Amino acid sequence: MSKTLILIPSRLSASRLPGKPLLKIKGISLINHVYRVAEKISPGNAYVVTGDKKIHKNVVNNSGKSILTEGNHKTGTDRINEGYRKINNFKYKYILNLQGDEPLIDIRDVKNLINSISKKNLGMGTLACKLEDYSLFENKNVVKIITTKQLRKTGVVKAKKFTRFLRNKKLNNVYHHIGVYIYRSDVLSKFTSLKQTINEKKSKLEQLRALENNIPINVHLAKKVPVGVDTIEDFYKVKKILELKN
Numbered sequence: 561m562s563k564t565l566i567l568i569p570s571r572l573s574a575s576r577l578p579g580k581p582l583l584k585i586k587g588i589s590l591i592n593h594v595y596r597v598a599e600k601i602s603p604g605n606a607y608v609v610t611g612d613k614k615i616h617k618n619v620v621n622n623s624g625k626s627i628l629t630e631g632n633h634k635t636g637t638d639r640i641n642e643g644y645r646k647i648n649n650f651k652y653k654y655i656l657n658l659q660g661d662e663p664l665i666d667i668r669d670v671k672n673l674i675n676s677i678s679k680k681n682l683g684m685g686t687l688a689c690k691l692e693d694y695s696l697f698e699n700k701n702v703v704k705i706i707t708t709k710q711l712r713k714t715g716v717v718k719a720k721k722f723t724r725f726l727r728n729k730k731l732n733n734v735y736h737h738i739g740v741y742i743y744r745s746d747v748l749s750k751f752t753s754l755k756q757t758i759n760e761k762k763s764k765l766e767q768l769r770a771l772e773n774n775i776p777i778n779v780h781l782a783k784k785v786p787v788g789v790d791t792i793e794d795f796y797k798v799k800k801i802l803e804l805k806n
Contacts, residue, residue, distance in 0.1 A: 564674050564742070565652040566598040566606040567627075567643050569636035570615050570660035576790050581615050581660055583789075585799045588622070590789060591615060593663035593802065595624045601670050605652070608660070609643030634756060635766040637741065641752040644745070654678055655748055657741040661789040664798060665740065669782040673742060676716050676780045683747035684775060685716060686767070688735035689782040696736065700724040701790060703737040703765065711735060711781035719777040722765050735779070738786050741767070751775060 570581045570591050581591035591608060598606035608619045611631035619626040627646050633639040640657050656674065658665070669687060677685035688705045696702045706721040710733055722737060743751065751770055760768040770777055789795045 563605060563652065564602050564654045564656050564678070565644065565647070566602050566656045566658050567640040568594055568598060568606070568608045568658045568660045569633075569639040569643075570608055570610045570612070572612045572615065574661075577792060577795065580789055580795065581610075581612075582618060583795055585663075585802050589618050590663060590795075590798075591660050592619060592622050592624060594658065594660050594665075595619060595622075597663060597665060597667065598658055600667055601658075601674075602656070606658075607643060607647070609639050611639070637743075637748070637766055638752050641748055644748065653745055655743050655745060657743070659739045659788065662739075662786050663789075664787045664801060665738075666782065666784040666786075669738075669780075669784060670740060673740065673780045673782075676714075677742050677744075677778060680716075681744070682716070682776075682778050683744045684751075684770060685742045685778040685780060686719070687738035687740050687782040688779050689738060689785050691734060691736045692785060694729050697726040697729050697734070703739070705735050705737040705779060706731065707733045707735065707779050709733065711779060713781060716778040716780050719767075719771065719779050722763075722767050722771070724763055724765070735781075736785065738782055739788075747775060 572579050582589045608626040609629050611629050616626045616628045627643040629642045704723050707717045708720050709717040754773050757769050757772045
């Protein structure tokens with residue numbers, strides 16, 4: 561697998577669950593659980609990037625690596641771009657943006673994404689899995705991705721559209737988007753140099769900035785449905801799963 565830099569953007573001011581990166585499970589903060597997953601994916605190449613000193617201190621005090629960035633970034637990708645520049649180490653051709661609220665992300669799915677993108681020297685990639693049921697079409701908390709072709713177990717296909725709401729349940733090639741992104745370093749630089757688009761701001765989906773500026777997004781099929789932490793109910797669900805492990 562290509563040596564990939566993993567950057568985990570994190571902030572305390574999440575609108576639906578403020579302070580969630582420092583909520584503890586088994587005595588360890590949520591952000592440190594994600595950091596440990598990142599270390600298993602690419603050992604020695606993971607950093608938390610944050611504008612909050614409390615998060616930075618928490619990661620460092622738990623033997624993790626963290627980069628302190630500016631406080632006000634419009635998106636997580638803009639924050640990881642600053643982190644990448646601060647590392648000032650251009651040995652990394654690819655940068656992975658791993659969400660700081662998904663400690664249950666499947667390691668094999670992420671590694672497969674890295675391999676699929678890096679082996680073909682593609683510019684940008686992400687993950688998607690099958691939708692569990694039709695009710696998720698209208699659930700705005702679940703981002704849907706429409707691809708140009710059906711996703712297979714191997715290889716990637718291009719994303720056609722991202723949306724939070726779909727009324728037409730008869731559409732083909734609709735999947736549950738997983739918010740993990742991999743960028744080739746030059747594509748990351750290009751992406752963050754572009755202004756936010758109207759649709760990106762309206763939908764709060766930064767990937768629309770890429771599509772609307774003709775940056776292809778390649779999609780790899782994930783085997784497992786993610787369990788992210790957006791609400792306090794999500795947190796207790798993830799907490800229960802992690803506490804049952806080992």
